Amino acid sequence: MKKFQAQPGFVVQAFRFALDPNVTQEHALRSHCGAARAAYNWAVGWVEASWWQRRAEESYGVAEEQLTKWRPWSLPVLRKAFNETKHTDPRFAAWWEENSKEAYSTGLANASAAFDNYAKSKRGKRRGRAMGMPRFRSKRKARLSCRFTTGTIRVDTDGRHVTLPRLGTVRTHECTVKLLDRVQAATARILSATVRHERGRWFVSFQAEVKRDLERVARPDVAVGIDLGVKTLAVMADSTGEIRQVPNLGHYDTARRQLRRASRIVSRRQGPDRRTGRQPSKRWEKANAQRNKVHHRVANLRADALHKLTTSVAAEYGTVVVEDLNVAGMLRNRRLARRIADAGFGEIRRQLTYKTRRRHATRLVVADRWYPSSKTCSGCGAVKAKLPLHVRSYECDACGLVIDRDDNAALNLAALATACVTGTGVAGDQDTAPAVSKPRGADQKTRATRTRRETVTGRAGGATLPQQRQTEARDRTQAEPLTLW
Known part of the structure; x- marks a missing residue:
């Protein structure tokens, strides 16, 4: 050796x-x-x-x-x-x-x-x-x-x-x-x-x-935009105009019937009770193990599908453009939380981040969270004021283009790669966004009231401490911790 x-x-x-x-x-x-x-x-x-x-x-x-x-x-x-x-x-x-x-x-x-x-x-x-x-x-x-x-x-x-x-x-x-x-x-x-x-x-x-x-990609000069969704997991449109759709297999929805049956069996057994100190029965442990086995299989199938998708994308395209989705906020929607969690939007972003970093010829561009990829026409660039979620087809009022909503968003994301300023959107740089103009001139939503953190500290969430407080925090050691109450 x-x-x-x-x-x-x-x-x-x-x-x-x-x-x-x-x-x-x-x-x-x-x-x-x-x-x-x-x-x-x-x-x-x-x-x-x-x-x-x-x-x-x-x-x-x-x-x-x-x-x-x-x-x-x-x-x-x-x-x-x-x-x-x-x-x-x-x-x-x-x-x-x-x-x-x-x-x-x-x-x-x-x-x-x-x-x-x-x-x-x-x-x-x-x-x-x-x-x-x-x-x-x-x-x-x-x-x-x-x-x-x-x-x-x-x-x-x-x-x-x-x-x-x-x-x-x-x-x-x-x-x-x-x-x-x-x-x-x-x-x-x-x-x-x-x-x-x-x-x-x-x-x-x-x-x-x-x-x-050095790992080379198949098409280093081609950029791809990825629009994630629930019904269709990913719509990928590259800079050459080719559009591909990756279906959402919905592993959890497929196994829900089996999970309901396994959970019903578990509920009929004598389980643990922390209030009375009751220990679970052997039959409960066996039934619970069978239910966990179904959950583990669903998680393994989901992980396998996501790894295959992200690996193929990172190995083929030189530039990958994804959206900066607020997944935590999307999960608060009780109507879509289960399907969004099953799709794994955050996991796709995480895997693309480190897999594109491995390849020196591949970069990851993260579109701004407020970039209107679905409302912008991929043909002429016109922007609609409103586009409800139930409208699945995009019809441009300026040029008359009629295209699928997700396909239009993926094309706009692919075109966004050429609008990036040199030095932004590199692989793994999730905090920098491409320098593109906002259609309405807004970088973020308007906030009418101050957040709880601003009320307590008297400053915005991303602002720096005053010089005096910075010096005090720097001199404070672990032997003299902060005031806790």
């Missing part, structure tokens, strides 16, 4: 394989994941204990300089504190030696990241929705996951086994040759491994540093 040498052109990529553990190995996997959850809960309780103590002392009028010190949540501090208490803590003293140290490190690292996200969100330094305080993870609902960064982590030479710390050699359901060949050719180096239980099966994901070869 050749010696690996990191060179320019290497990227970090994940390789996931389904595991086939025996009974002993599955028990060890669940033990490691449970240890990670226990360490996470311990870290959350250890950090928040000082917060609650300070709050109680403040209620009794204790002076500021005499209050209990804040406990930091950085990973080195959590590791040191956990190692000092695991020998005497009755929650860990009897069994902590049964698992790898990486299991506890996984939980502590997750807790540290959770507190960091909460602190950044509280100070307005984190994009997205507001993050709350970290909460304890339930044994019944927590996702089984554990990450290994040190120790023996390798893909065996037979191509059907992997070796992990403390777990030993575990057989895989599928061949691991796609990673094994790269490791043996010294074009990949394994960095870490993560085991996770998903959809009734155990998976291992290897994070590896891989040499990325």
